[in-house]
Amino acid sequence: MKKAVLTVMAVLAILALTTTSFAYGWGQGMGGGRGPGYGACQSGDTQVMAGLNLTADQEAKIKSLREAQLKEAKPLQDKMFSKRGELKLLWLQQNPDREKIVAVQKEIRSLRDQLQDKQTNHRLAVLKVLTPEQQTKVQAFGAGRGFGHGKGFGPGAGMGGCGGYGPGPRGNW
Numbered sequence: 446m447k448k449a450v451l452t453v454m455a456v457l458a459i460l461a462l463t464t465t466s467f468a469y470g471w472g473q474g475m476g477g478g479r480g481p482g483y484g485a486c487q488s489g490d491t492q493v494m495a496g497l498n499l500t501a502d503q504e505a506k507i508k509s510l511r512e513a514q515l516k517e518a519k520p521l522q523d524k525m526f527s528k529r530g531e532l533k534l535l536w537l538q539q540n541p542d543r544e545k546i547v548a549v550q551k552e553i554r555s556l557r558d559q560l561q562d563k564q565t566n567h568r569l570a571v572l573k574v575l576t577p578e579q580q581t582k583v584q585a586f587g588a589g590r591g592f593g594h595g596k597g598f599g600p601g602a603g604m605g606g607c608g609g610y611g612p613g614p615r616g617n618w
Contacts, residue, residue, distance in 0.1 A: 496586075497579045506574045514567040518560055525556040 499507070532549045535541055572580055 497575065497582055499579070503574050507571055510567060510570050510574070514563060518563055521556050521560050521563070525553060525560070528553050528556065 528549055532546065532553065535546050535549060572583070575583065
């Protein structure tokens with residue numbers, strides 16, 4: 446009887462310890478880090494935006510541009526997410542097929558390039574909304590840095606909002 450009680454207590458203690466460790470999740474893994482855009486939610490983009498003294502009209506235009514950019518990027522992001530899963534499965538096969546892996550990697554690069562092109566177009570459109578003085582402030586914030594150049598959750602975060610997911614190209618505003 447005493448041995449059974451001790452066994453039950455030991456099992457309960459082990460369960461209590463393991464459930465709390467699983468609550469923390471598996472960690473970031475080999476890919477690590479948050480990815481592009483994260484800085485927007487933290488300080489970089491918000492500091493720049495606050496320092497620009499945007500008019501209500503500018504804020505509305507930038508918000509509209511951002512929403513349109515997110516809407517256009519979403520299918521590409523979803524496809525990239527899917528392709529990354531496909532690539533992972535290819536690598537986990539007993540005998541990975543080189544041609545299939547290379548083909549999927551090429552598709553992922555193409556999707557990433559398309560997303561970067563959309564981000565570039567968005568950034569240029571936002572710059573057109575700003576006055577020359579505001580553009581100078583953005584450039585003074587950091588050469589080559591600008592809005593959305595930070596760690597983050599990939600395309601979807603950046604100027605005007607925090608969101609998105611998955612690693613992606615740097616700088617999404």
